[in-house]
Amino acid sequence: xxxxxxxxxxxxxxxKLATFCLVFFLLTSTxxxxxxxxxxxxxxxxxxxxxxxxxxxxGLPQEASEVEYELLRSAVEDxxxxxxxxxxxxxxxxxxxxxxxxxxYLYVLKGTEDQDVQFSAVVGPVISRGQWFNTERTNVLLGVxxxxxxxxxxxxxxxxxxxxxxxPIAGLQAVDNAIxxxxxxxxxxxxxxxxxxxxxxxxxxxxxxxxxxxxxTAEYNTPLIFPNYDPVVMATAxxxxxxxxxxAGHPEAFNPDNIFFVTQSQFGYAAAVNGIMTRQxxxxxxxxxxxxxxxxxxxxxxxxxxxxxxxxxxxxxQLSFFIVACDYTLIGEELFVASGYLTKDPQILGSxxxxxxxxxxxxxxxxxxxIAGILGWNWFVKxxxxx
Amino acid sequence: xxxxxxxxxxxxxxxxxxxxxxxxxxxxVPHRLSGAAYETVLDWMQIVFVFTLLVGAISYAxxxxxxxxxxxxxxxxxxxxxxxxxxxxILGLWKGTGEETPFLWMFNNxxxxxxxxxxxxxxxxxxxxxxxxxxxxxxxxxxxxxxAIVVMLGRVPLGSFISHWIPDAANxxxxxxxxxxxxxxxxxxGLGTISTSLRIxxxxxxxxxxxx
Numbered sequence: 104x105x106x107x108x109x110x111x112x113x114x115x116x117x118x119k120l121a122t123f124c125l126v127f128f129l130l131t132s133t134x135x136x137x138x139x140x141x142x143x144x145x146x147x148x149x150x151x152x153x154x155x156x157x158x159x160x161x162g163l164p165q166e167a168s169e170v171e172y173e174l175l176r177s178a179v180e181d182x183x184x185x186x187x188x189x190x191x192x193x194x195x196x197x198x199x200x201x202x203x204x205x206x207x208y209l210y211v212l213k214g215t216e217d218q219d220v221q222f223s224a225v226v227g228p229v230i231s232r233g234q235w236f237n238t239e240r241t242n243v244l245l246g247v248x249x250x251x252x253x254x255x256x257x258x259x260x261x262x263x264x265x266x267x268x269x270x271p272i273a274g275l276q277a278v279d280n281a282i283x284x285x286x287x288x289x290x291x292x293x294x295x296x297x298x299x300x301x302x303x304x305x306x307x308x309x310x311x312x313x314x315x316x317x318x319x320t321a322e323y324n325t326p327l328i329f330p331n332y333d334p335v336v337m338a339t340a341x342x343x344x345x346x347x348x349x350x351a352g353h354p355e356a357f358n359p360d361n362i363f364f365v366t367q368s369q370f371g372y373a374a375a376v377n378g379i380m381t382r383q384x385x386x387x388x389x390x391x392x393x394x395x396x397x398x399x400x401x402x403x404x405x406x407x408x409x410x411x412x413x414x415x416x417x418x419x420x421q422l423s424f425f426i427v428a429c430d431y432t433l434i435g436e437e438l439f440v441a442s443g444y445l446t447k448d449p450q451i452l453g454s455x456x457x458x459x460x461x462x463x464x465x466x467x468x469x470x471x472x473x474i475a476g477i478l479g480w481n482w483f484v485k486x487x488x489x490x
Numbered sequence: 491x492x493x494x495x496x497x498x499x500x501x502x503x504x505x506x507x508x509x510x511x512x513x514x515x516x517x518x519v520p521h522r523l524s525g526a527a528y529e530t531v532l533d534w535m536q537i538v539f540v541f542t543l544l545v546g547a548i549s550y551a552x553x554x555x556x557x558x559x560x561x562x563x564x565x566x567x568x569x570x571x572x573x574x575x576x577x578x579x580i581l582g583l584w585k586g587t588g589e590e591t592p593f594l595w596m597f598n599n600x601x602x603x604x605x606x607x608x609x610x611x612x613x614x615x616x617x618x619x620x621x622x623x624x625x626x627x628x629x630x631x632x633x634x635x636x637x638a639i640v641v642m643l644g645r646v647p648l649g650s651f652i653s654h655w656i657p658d659a660a661n662x663x664x665x666x667x668x669x670x671x672x673x674x675x676x677x678x679x680g681l682g683t684i685s686t687s688l689r690i691x692x693x694x695x696x697x698x699x700x701x702x
Contacts, residue, residue, distance in 0.1 A: 152522040204522075233521040240518050247514070250684050258694060302535070304683045307690060311697040334546025335539065339698055346699075363553050364546030368601070370608035382564055396612060403615040417679050419672045427623035435675040439682030442697060450694050458685045465677055 139214045139223040146229060150240075153204040153233030158190075158197045158226075160212065171215045179207040179228050202231045243489055249464075254457035261453025269455060274413050274431035275444045278312075281387040281411050282319045290386035291326035292316070295376060295401065297416065298369060299393030301335045304439070305417040309392040310336075310343050311442030312415075316389060317347035321356055329362040330379060332372045337364045373397035377404045390414040390429070391438060394421045402428035415441070503693040510691030551575060637663055 141162035148155035163172070172192045175184035176199065187210075190197050202208055207228035214221045261267060285292045294313060299306035313329070320327040327344065331337035341362045348357040365375040377400065380388070388405040390398070390412065398414075398421035405412050406428055414425035415433030425432045433441065436458065443451030475483035509531070516524050554568040562568075581593040588594070626632035643649035644660020689695035 150520055152520050152525050154522075233523075235519055235521050237518055237520045244518055247684075250681075251688065254685055254688055255692075304686050307695075307698060308682075308686055311695065314697045331546070334542040334549075337546055337549065338542055342699070343697065360553050360556070364549050367543075368605060370605040371601075374604070374608050378567065396609065399615045399619060400608065400611055403619055417683075419675050422675070424619065427619045435678035436682035439679075439686045442695060451689065454685050454689055454694065458681045461681050461684075462677065465681070 139212055139221045141212055141223050143212050143223050143226045145210045145226045147231050148198055150234055150237040153231050154202055155198055155200045156202055156229055156231050160195050163192055169216055173213045175211050175213055177209050204231050242486055250461055253461050254454045257453040257457035258450050261449040267452045267456045269444055269452060272437050272444060274433045275441055277413055277431045281413055284411055285386035286323040286325045288386040291328050291383055292320060292387045293385040294329040294389045296336055296392035297394040298332050300333045301339055303393050305393045306336060308439050310339055312391050314343050314347050315445040317344040318351045321348040321351035321353045327361055330365045330376050334364050369397055373400045376401055380404050380408050384408050385410050388412045394418060399424040499699060502699055507691055
């Protein structure tokens with residue numbers, strides 16, 4: 104028959120445990136009464152991968168004194184105290200990251216004045232362990248969950264047939280006209296996704312726009328030139344464009360030489376694209392992705408060759424340059440809604456609607472935060488701090 | 491769509507979902523095992539990158555060789571590009587890429603000055619863009635022009651020489667209305683990033699695979 108008592112098997116250990124605790128308490132009481140008047144506390148550092156113990160020390164002298172303090176550590180198995188490197192008397196909170204996981208450690212503070220040596224109460228045993236959840240990021244998890252709920256909720260709503268309205272975005276409406284312009288002029292379209300690698304969301308959004316653009320260029324038989332900064336983006340772009348051409352019914356028109364790798368040097372890339380623009384004189388330039396200092400160089404050169412330019416980036420600094428130098432600019436999140444806007448996919452439009460409601464929630468929280476700041480409700484601000 | 495094609499599309503979506511979910515969960519798990527798995531994924535990304543760099547270099551070489559062999563318009567530039575690629579590869583493999591090597595000399599004395607030259611062009615492009623952008627054709631453009639003048643003067647000693655209010659006004663413009671607008675854009679970008687990432691992880695957005 105199973106013994107269902109929760110502490111079955113430990114019954115005989117209880118009196119021994121109590122005795123040990125009593126002796127330990129008496130011993131430590133005796134030592135602290137005659138030892139250093141400091142309070143030492145050691146805990147496993149929370150919310151970390153382990154191999155770390157946090158110590159707090161109270162009662163150390165604020166001004167310089169003649170007592171030399173040392174923090175000592177011992178593994179319970181070794182029973183030999185060693186000096187902890189890196190601690191100084193100014194550290195009232197100290198993280199000892201020179202420990203191993205699963206090992207019991209004891210700590211004690213040693214004070215030496217001339218020949219007189221005193222010790223604080225021994226603290227421990229304390230064990231360092233890695234945690235499986237960072238509790239300081241609970242608010243982030245909650246935020247992510249709310250975002251997911253909003254976006255997924257509207258996606259599911261869209262699947263049921265609900266039509267969502269998205270306001271006209273001039274830059275995206277102009278893409279069709281821009282492609283038509285290049286077709287009529289008999290000139291190519293230049294596409295650039297900037298310096299972003301494939302792990303950047305702006306580059307993914309750029310690939311989404313590329314698919315729509317490529318489908319139209321396939322229909323109109325307009326050359327599409329896409330010099331790449333990153334080889335992974337090049338490989339993805341070739342696949343995207345080929346599929347777009349196949350979808351348009353013109354797979355034979357796909358020319359992989361038009362989508363090529365140039366260089367991973369920022370200004371080398373800018374020089375290459377500028378050279379392509381001045382030699383091939385594209386009628387339309389499309390800049391969608393992550394751009395840095397080369398943004399204005401590209402846009403101004405494109406302007407000088409008379410190309411119609413549409414740009415969109417996630418960089419606020421380069422956005423200002425694009426606004427000045429380009430005919431149309433997608434500002435901020437307009438770049439990310441492009442795929443839904445151009446394809447009219449109901450699920451993507453649903454996610455855009457969810458995004459809009461999240462923005463409204465953010466505005467509400469900012470207003471409440473402003474009021475909380477005025478009223479001194481610091482607890483509200485702390486809700487949004489991230490560990 | 492054939493079964494093979496269907497599988498070829500389904501597997502990347504599943505892989506994307508698994509790894510997207512893993513990276514999301516990893517952010518909240520500080521345990522050593524989670525960190526080790528994250529580092530492994532980063533290493534895999536580096537390995538994938540190296541192979542695609544090879545693909546990119548081969549693509550670059552093929553394209554330029556084709557243009558040179560056909561003596562297409564501007565083939566001289568393609569030839570120079572090929573020579574540069576070959577020289578750097580040979581120098582790097584032959585003498586290494588460390589200090590005092592011909593490879594590093596070429597980089598410091600050819601590549602770096604050329605990059606600086608391109609960067610220097612930015613000054614002239616900023617001037618031409620500013621000339622076009624700050625023409626006061628409307629009241630908004632006029633306001634932009636006035637603000638631009640205040641901020642530009644506030645950033646040079648001349649501004650404080652004219653009046654101590656100019657640098658103060660410039661700093662206020664950058665710290666208050668400009669910062670507010672920037673933050674608004676950042677919020678939009680952040681939400682757009684979340685939405686796009688979620689669509690990609692869940693397979694709603696499949697354009698990176700080449701459409702539906």
